[in-house]
Amino acid sequence: xxxxxxxxxxWLVALWVALAMNLLNLFEPLTVDDVCHHxxxxxxxxAPLDPYGFDLVWHQKPAPAxxxxxxxxxxxxxxxxxxLFGDSPVAWHLWFLPVHWLFCHGLLLLLRRFARPHAAPLLxxxxxxxxxxxxxxxxxxxxxxALAFASLNVLLRAFDQKSLGLALxxxxxxxxxxxTKYSAMGFFAxxxxxxxxxxxPRELLVGLAAAACTALGIEGLIALSHGSGSYFLRCLxxxxxxxxxxxxxxxxxxxxxxxxxxxxxxxxxxxxxxxTVVLVAAVYAFGYVGIAMVRDDDDRSAMEGAIDSLxxxxxxxxxxxxxxxxxxxxxxxxxxxxxxxxxxxxxPAAMRGGLFLAAWFAGEVVSSLVVSPFPAARRVLMITVAFxxxxxxxxxxxxxxxxxxxxxxxxSVLLGVGYQAIDFIEGRAWVSAATGTVDxxxxxxxxxxxxxxxxWGFEFYAPRAGxxxxxxxxxxxxxxxxxxxxxxxxxxxPWFEWSGKMEKVDELAFxxxxxxxxxxxxxxxxxxxxxxxxxxxxxxxxxxxxxxFTTKELVARPNEWLGR
Numbered sequence: 131x132x133x134x135x136x137x138x139x140x141w142l143v144a145l146w147v148a149l150a151m152n153l154l155n156l157f158e159p160l161t162v163d164d165v166c167h168h169x170x171x172x173x174x175x176x177a178p179l180d181p182y183g184f185d186l187v188w189h190q191k192p193a194p195a196x197x198x199x200x201x202x203x204x205x206x207x208x209x210x211x212x213x214l215f216g217d218s219p220v221a222w223h224l225w226f227l228p229v230h231w232l233f234c235h236g237l238l239l240l241l242r243r244f245a246r247p248h249a250a251p252l253l254x255x256x257x258x259x260x261x262x263x264x265x266x267x268x269x270x271x272x273x274x275x276a277l278a279f280a281s282l283n284v285l286l287r288a289f290d291q292k293s294l295g296l297a298l299x300x301x302x303x304x305x306x307x308x309x310t311k312y313s314a315m316g317f318f319a320x321x322x323x324x325x326x327x328x329x330x331p332r333e334l335l336v337g338l339a340a341a342a343c344t345a346l347g348i349e350g351l352i353a354l355s356h357g358s359g360s361y362f363l364r365c366l367x368x369x370x371x372x373x374x375x376x377x378x379x380x381x382x383x384x385x386x387x388x389x390x391x392x393x394x395x396x397x398x399x400x401x402x403x404x405x406t407v408v409l410v411a412a413v414y415a416f417g418y419v420g421i422a423m424v425r426d427d428d429d430r431s432a433m434e435g436a437i438d439s440l441x442x443x444x445x446x447x448x449x450x451x452x453x454x455x456x457x458x459x460x461x462x463x464x465x466x467x468x469x470x471x472x473x474x475x476x477x478p479a480a481m482r483g484g485l486f487l488a489a490w491f492a493g494e495v496v497s498s499l500v501v502s503p504f505p506a507a508r509r510v511l512m513i514t515v516a517f518x519x520x521x522x523x524x525x526x527x528x529x530x531x532x533x534x535x536x537x538x539x540x541x542s543v544l545l546g547v548g549y550q551a552i553d554f555i556e557g558r559a560w561v562s563a564a565t566g567t568v569d570x571x572x573x574x575x576x577x578x579x580x581x582x583x584x585x586w587g588f589e590f591y592a593p594r595a596g597x598x599x600x601x602x603x604x605x606x607x608x609x610x611x612x613x614x615x616x617x618x619x620x621x622x623x624p625w626f627e628w629s630g631k632m633e634k635v636d637e638l639a640f641x642x643x644x645x646x647x648x649x650x651x652x653x654x655x656x657x658x659x660x661x662x663x664x665x666x667x668x669x670x671x672x673x674x675x676x677x678x679f680t681t682k683e684l685v686a687r688p689n690e691w692l693g694r
Contacts, residue, residue: 158223620666
């Protein structure tokens with residue numbers, strides 16, 4: 131560690147950054163999986179002792195809550211806000227401000243240990259950057275990381291003070307993080323690595339035992355309330371089939387773009403001058419321009435000269451090449467010394483720190499591939515965090531890097547705000563689609579019922595606008611009723627095959643703002659975090675029933691998303 135002066139009151143620094151996170155998300159509509167999480171929080175608000183005793187409707191498919199993966203801690207935190215403030219997304223976002231503060235405070239304390247001179251700007255670069263800010267929403271990742279970072283910090287204090295009590299507290303926090311989102315299991319490796327680094331096996335084992343007891347205790351209470359077995363094991367049974375090519379390509383491209391701040395910091399940490407860093411930043415600028423110019427349709431490649439693919443390729447080469455060199459720089463001297471001496475205790479603190487950060491980064495890459503069922507920005511979040519901390523650690527050991535770190539942090543925040551603005555615009559398109567479709571149908575026939583199909587934000591706002599979900603196997607449609615099929619970019623298909631029992635009336639377009647960039651699909655569930663937007667952001671295909679029927683008579687499309 132580098133003993134350098136640091137501004138006092140880290141809790142206050144964390145609070146300012148948390149306020150920025152919260153306010154920039156305050157009016158964000160529910161857009162993606164937070165729609166599903168709301169079902170569980172609402173159930174806990176109504177029946178806190180029966181969190182999974184209901185059937186939810188997710189993408190118009192009625193399913194037992196036991197068969198969809200939402201761990202309970204997040205629901206129990208959100209539920210009081212639903213009881214207190216009703217159906218108010220703005221109030222719900224405000225309710226999560228303490229969670230955002232815990233996330234920022236825990237991350238800041240870790241940064242003060244590994245990159246003390248640059249902790250505050252690095253916190254802003256991560257928390258307000260493109261890999262965190264647009265994905266805050268009301269999702270599980272930030273609450274899970276808030277608890278997991280807190281557990282690491284309490285564990286480190288337990289090591290420093292040789293305290294079993296603190297180790298117990300760290301374990302309880304780790305168990306709560308696991309029961310917020312199961313991907314917290316990726317923190318097992320940092321826990322063990324820190325225990326090895328500090329040579330504190332007693333505190334480590336006590337902490338891990340407390341984590342297991344906390345997680346299993348919550349699991350047991352859930353099983354008792356539901357009268358069934360393990361919810362975690364049930365979710366493992368329903369895990370989606372993995373397309374490893376798709377998954378690895380998504381990891382490669384998401385890190386290529388979202389890891390840009392860390393890559394620029396690492397280059398400065400290598401000793402490259404500011405001019406070189408600026409030239410490398412120009413490569414990223416070229417990539418963004420290429421993405422904005424050409425829409426990805428999976429039919430072009432860099433070999434065929436596609437500008438967007440060339441942009442992604444250039445960013446991937448720079449980011450991953452820098453990451454590989456960083457890993458070598460962090461670990462090479464320490465590994466040589468370790469192999470020569472055969473003892474971890476004999477290594478200098480700097481070498482042990484480098485080895486820990488290298489192992490942490492590499493472990494997060496492996497964890498992302500193993501844990502992630504599909505590529506998305508949130509699936510590489512811990513990779514970019516570990517990458518940034520490691521790059522900051524290197525910068526902290528080189529003089530005259532403060533200006534570069536500050537400038538990179540500013541650039542990262544501007545990018546994060548830009549991504550967030552795009553996300554907000556696209557969320558508003560879902561809201562407009564719901565209200566606009568009902569207004570359209572009412573003008574045609576004020577008495578007709580309006581059914582809908584479509585996921586994510588449209589699923590949340592359509593019922594609030596007055597539509598009824600068209601549920602598989604259970605819905606009766608009368609002749610003359612409308613069926614609104616929501617579709618992202620016009621490409622998203624409904625759950626049923628087209629039928630002669632309905633005729634198309636119109637096609638409504640929403641989100642025709644002209645901004646040529648989009649995050650709504652790939653950032654949350656695709657290979658690339660940012661793409662060109664050449665059409666309206668959301669379409670609603672309006673059909674009308676030409677005869678009465680039930681949805682049992684419709685042919686369902688194959689569902690490749692198991693357990694969702």
